[in-house]
Amino acid sequence: MSAPRFGRITAGPAAPAGGEALSELLAGGGARVVRIASRGQVDPEGAWYDQAEDEFVLLLRGAARLGFADGTERSLAPGDWAVIPAHCRHRVAWTDPAGETLWFAVHLPPA
Amino acid sequence: MSAPRFGRITAGPAAPAGGEALSELLAGGGARVVRIASRGQVDPEGAWYDQAEDEFVLLLRGAARLGFADGTERSLAPGDWAVIPAHCRHRVAWTDPAGETLWFAVHLPPA
Numbered sequence: 001m002s003a004p005r006f007g008r009i010t011a012g013p014a015a016p017a018g019g020e021a022l023s024e025l026l027a028g029g030g031a032r033v034v035r036i037a038s039r040g041q042v043d044p045e046g047a048w049y050d051q052a053e054d055e056f057v058l059l060l061r062g063a064a065r066l067g068f069a070d071g072t073e074r075s076l077a078p079g080d081w082a083v084i085p086a087h088c089r090h091r092v093a094w095t096d097p098a099g100e101t102l103w104f105a106v107h108l109p110p111a
Numbered sequence: 112m113s114a115p116r117f118g119r120i121t122a123g124p125a126a127p128a129g130g131e132a133l134s135e136l137l138a139g140g141g142a143r144v145v146r147i148a149s150r151g152q153v154d155p156e157g158a159w160y161d162q163a164e165d166e167f168v169l170l171l172r173g174a175a176r177l178g179f180a181d182g183t184e185r186s187l188a189p190g191d192w193a194v195i196p197a198h199c200r201h202r203v204a205w206t207d208p209a210g211e212t213l214w215f216a217v218h219l220p221p222a
Contacts, residue, residue, distance in 0.1 A: 002196035002197075002199060003196070003199065004177075004179065004185070004193055004194060004195050004196065004199055004201070005193065005194040006185060006191065006192070006193050006194075007191070007192050008190050008191055008192070009169060009190045009191075009192055010190050025167060025192065025194065026165060026167045026194050026217070026219065027219075028165050028219045028220065028222065029140070029141060029142065029164075029219050029220030029221070029222065030140060030142075030220065031140065031141075031142040031217075031219045031220060033167045033217050033219075053140075054137060054139050056136060056137045056144045058120060058215065060190075066115075068115065074115070074117060079119050079120045079121050079171075080117065080118070080119055080120075081117070081118050081119070081120055081136065082115055082116065082117050083115060083116040083117075083136065083137050084115050085113035085114070085115065086113075088113060088114065088115055090115070104169065104215070106137070106142075106144050106217050108137065108138075108139045108140050108142045108144075109139065109140030109141065109142060109220060110140070111139065111140065
């Protein structure tokens, strides 16, 4: 039996200006739990993530906007979550450049 | 291609006094992402969860205490997370009876 591990989500790698810092909190069976800190990070226009797996994201702090291939965008505030199904093309359209945005993401096993 | 879904983690089933309310936000490939609202919910002494899968929990609001079979306890405040490995026996030793405690839990696929 392994021992439990503990941490604080606000403690972790800081985002570089214009970029992001990812850290994996738990992984197994094809699933991953990831902490993401962003500061002004934006994916290039037309550069879509097209993932084999469903993803769940929860915005914990800061502000962000997700863009989708159908042209819609969605703003996220702290407490907002999104489920992005496999092959739903998306990108990070904006994250606040003035402060750190903290995300919590879960990648499910590929279908 | 499925469409994305959105929600707010603070919006969801309210915890009954002395109990909890669970809602599944996403599941697939043996993994589950769950929102849990508790209000004074406590697992009976000696009643251990002994799970086949690793679990990640993040406390978003409120206050709680986890107990482990080795006799240790750990208090959780908002922003605190815990990884509970498979077969690490644990219980909820206390949740604040005066207000709602909001958890976010991820169950990984069984090993």
